[in-house]
Amino acid sequence: MKKAVILFVCLGVLWCGVESAVAQENDKYVANFDYTPPLEESLDSSDVTFTVANTFYKTNSSIFWFSSPQFANFSKAIQEDLTKILKAKGFSIRGPYESYDLIPFQDKKAVDLLLLPTVELTVALKDHKEKAENMWQPAADQVQTGNAEIGGKIIMEMKEIATQELMWVKTIPFKNFTFPYFVKVKFKEYERIKKAGSRGLYSYDPIFNGMAKGMEEQYPGIMGTIDSLIDPEEIEIIKKQCQELKSKKGY
DSSP states (O other): HHHHHHHHHHHHHHHHHHHHHHHHHSSSOOOOOOOOOOOOOOSSOOOOEEEEEEOOOEESSSGGGGGGGGGGHHHHHHHHHHHHHHHTTTTTEEEOSSSSSOOHHHHHHHHOOOEEEEEEEEEEEEEEEEESSSSSSSTOOEEEEEEEEEEEEEEEEEEETOOOOOEEEEEOOOOOEEEEEEEEEEEHHHHHHHTTTOOSSSSHHHHHHHHHHHHHHHHHHHHHHHHHHHHHHHHHHHHHHHHHHHTTTTT
16 A cells, blocks of 8 residues: 555656646747847947848748747847947947838938848758557547757848848858757647648647747857948948939939
8 A cells, every 4th residue: 555655646746747847848938139249339430320120031931930929029139239239330320110111201311221130040840740648548638749950041131221222241040950849739629620620730839939049049149240240341332332322313
């Protein structure tokens, strides 16, 4: 009897550990993206004015990771940190604006360059397996496992504000990373999903969690690379070219 009680307690502890791990997997990890330029802000030492556009996103599938809660801070962080980089190099900033169409005419006359970031992440699910959590239990919960492979890049474009002529472009690749995923769904929810004819993962939160953690780790290095690529001397040359384009369009 004593041995049976000990066994029951051990199984209870083990089950609680499994349930806790599953709960942690299903939590949404909201990443914190942050970057501090190595130089302090320089007060408009350069006669070039920028505005930073909202981030544009691309994906290789229907996995819309960028609209998930895990990346809720991503767009704002990119725009704010690019602004900090530009200010540290002595450039003036106008905006931000909700879209290009909402930039007032007088501001377009004052701004030289539009800085447009585009982020592209690719997601590939490998070694995908699906099974009942307990094959001996009727109406058992369902489990999916596998590995997610993530790759991608960020493209930085500078465009002349009035004509949107491309003046400068840099592509910074992300370091590919892989992580395992675990998805669990209750049997009633599993039945509903199957009746609806849905395919794919029961929940993409474990994928978004892993992506957010990986991108959060790489973010400072990516922004540091962008920082090093923006050269004030080169931008001064680009501004002259922008002025020529503007004069041809009557600005």
